[in-house]
Amino acid sequence: MSPQDRSELERALGEGEVKATVRAAGLSTVRETRICGVWWVEHRDEAGELMAELLEVTQVPSILASASDEIAAAARALREHMSLAARPC
Amino acid sequence: MTQGTSELTVGEMLLKYGISRRSFIKFCTATASAMALPPWMGPAMAEQLRNSPRPSVVYLSFQECTGCAESLTRSFAPTIENLIFNTISLDYNDTLMAAAGEAAESARTKAMQDNFGKYVLVVDGSVPTGAGGAYCAAGGRSAVDILREAAKGAAAIVCVGTCASFGGIPFADPNPTTAWPVSGIISDKPIINVSGCPPMPEVITGTLLQFISTGQVPDLDEHRRPKVFFGNTIHDRCYRRPFYDQGKFAKSFDDEGARNGWCLYELGCKGPTTYNACATIKWNGGTSFPIQSGHGCIGCSEPGFWDKGSFYSALSTAAWGKAGEVAPRQVGKLAAGAAAVGVALGVASAGVSRLRQRPSEPHGNEPKGG
Numbered sequence: 001m002s003p004q005d006r007s008e009l010e011r012a013l014g015e016g017e018v019k020a021t022v023r024a025a026g027l028s029t030v031r032e033t034r035i036c037g038v039w040w041v042e043h044r045d046e047a048g049e050l051m052a053e054l055l056e057v058t059q060v061p062s063i064l065a066s067a068s069d070e071i072a073a074a075a076r077a078l079r080e081h082m083s084l085a086a087r088p089c
Numbered sequence: 090m091t092q093g094t095s096e097l098t099v100g101e102m103l104l105k106y107g108i109s110r111r112s113f114i115k116f117c118t119a120t121a122s123a124m125a126l127p128p129w130m131g132p133a134m135a136e137q138l139r140n141s142p143r144p145s146v147v148y149l150s151f152q153e154c155t156g157c158a159e160s161l162t163r164s165f166a167p168t169i170e171n172l173i174f175n176t177i178s179l180d181y182n183d184t185l186m187a188a189a190g191e192a193a194e195s196a197r198t199k200a201m202q203d204n205f206g207k208y209v210l211v212v213d214g215s216v217p218t219g220a221g222g223a224y225c226a227a228g229g230r231s232a233v234d235i236l237r238e239a240a241k242g243a244a245a246i247v248c249v250g251t252c253a254s255f256g257g258i259p260f261a262d263p264n265p266t267t268a269w270p271v272s273g274i275i276s277d278k279p280i281i282n283v284s285g286c287p288p289m290p291e292v293i294t295g296t297l298l299q300f301i302s303t304g305q306v307p308d309l310d311e312h313r314r315p316k317v318f319f320g321n322t323i324h325d326r327c328y329r330r331p332f333y334d335q336g337k338f339a340k341s342f343d344d345e346g347a348r349n350g351w352c353l354y355e356l357g358c359k360g361p362t363t364y365n366a367c368a369t370i371k372w373n374g375g376t377s378f379p380i381q382s383g384h385g386c387i388g389c390s391e392p393g394f395w396d397k398g399s400f401y402s403a404l405s406t407a408a409w410g411k412a413g414e415v416a417p418r419q420v421g422k423l424a425a426g427a428a429a430v431g432v433a434l435g436v437a438s439a440g441v442s443r444l445r446q447r448p449s450e451p452h453g454n455e456p457k458g459g
Binding site: 024026028043045050051052054062063067070 | 100108109110114116118121122123128129132374
């Protein structure tokens with residue numbers, strides 16, 4: 001894609017309401033475009049180099065959503081932490 | 090080295106090393122993107138792998154310079170490319186493993202027994218067969234014996250680098266050790282060639298990840314290279330291509346044409362006959378590639394690149410063929426094809442001899458069928 005095509009595409013899709021950053025092995029940014037459900041996703045490494053750039057058509061890009069197995073593990077850890085904290089000294 | 094951890098799933102292993110699920114999704118997404126797979130494939134690969142046991146990988150190094158392993162382990166973004174080492178259970182690699190001697194050799198034997206029929210065999214380097222295999226031996230056994238034994242239980246063999254894929258530098262004239270590529274020794278296993286001197290880290294990682302997440306050998310070209318990475322010539326994707334089309338060529342390395350970034354064809358660039366991903370993925374984290382730094386492509390991912398004339402002479406049609414012509418590739422196919430169907434290796438060796446176009450081939454030392 002030429003730089004002109006790229007800026008044309010960026011202009012056409014525009015900026016939406018949501019922007020999020022993810023810090024995991026470098027910075028990733030997730031922006032919803034003006035077209036609802038079309039997300040512009042950029043993955044950078046720890047040196048800030050672009051590793052992948054994607055347009056995802058989805059409710060929420062998968063890099064943002066929490067995974068159910070991790071939620072279950074976190075709930076167990078939280079209960080354990082709370083019961084320890086509630087125990088009298 | 091990961092002895093005792095091969096029973097963990099990929100997800101458990103990542104957790105153990107404090108690597109988040111999102112980091113892993115990112116790694117798979119970047120890999121899928123380099124392979125031009127659809128965007129949903131990255132996260133899907135990540136989820137599938139996270140819940141699977143880590144596949145056992147046995148990595149054998151024969152006649153090689155360790156440049157291929159350097160390419161993989163010292164890539165520009167180590168936290169990302171090195172995630173492959175948490176995704177696989179690297180049960181044997183004599184350069185990277187802490188164990189040595191008997192302990193190292195028994196780790197290999199154990200991994201091969203425990204995972205018989207399932208492990209991925211990575212081979213780096215060509216296999217010398219002269220002098221009864223004495224030119225390359227480990228633990229008192231020749232490379233050719235070790236390869237044949239390791240190949241028996243392998244699900245597939247991934248040849249990393251031009252030496253394992255096509256013989257490379259050791260195979261070059263006069264081939265003093267009677268070196269062979271893996272495909273000249275093993276004829277009954279799927280072989281994936283990831284050529285290059287060295288291959289690009291993204292290409293090694295991508296090929297391994299694709300195989301272990303799907304269990305399928307990817308689409309290969311006639312030299313058994315994954316088409317996703319080796320489907321185009323360097324010339325097809327070169328940013329200097331418009332100058333070639335306009336007939337603007339650098340005539341020496343310091344003339345006006347070179348300073349203007351014109352095409353390096355007349356300075357010996359082998360881009361038109363070389364299939365690789367350097368011009369698109371680029372090296373050192375996408376920084377540059379040889380042509381961008383002012384030097385022609387030397388064709389290092391092609392069979393016999395070392396014996397096809399000077400790196401600084403314009404492409405010789407006798408040795409390389411013209412862009413778009415298939416003659417030299419067909420000769421290569423004859424050798425590879427003969428090995429693939431298990432035809433007597435005398436036929437394969439005749440094919441390779443013709444490919445190399447020289448009068449004196451060492452005779453009497455051809456490897457026996459694997």
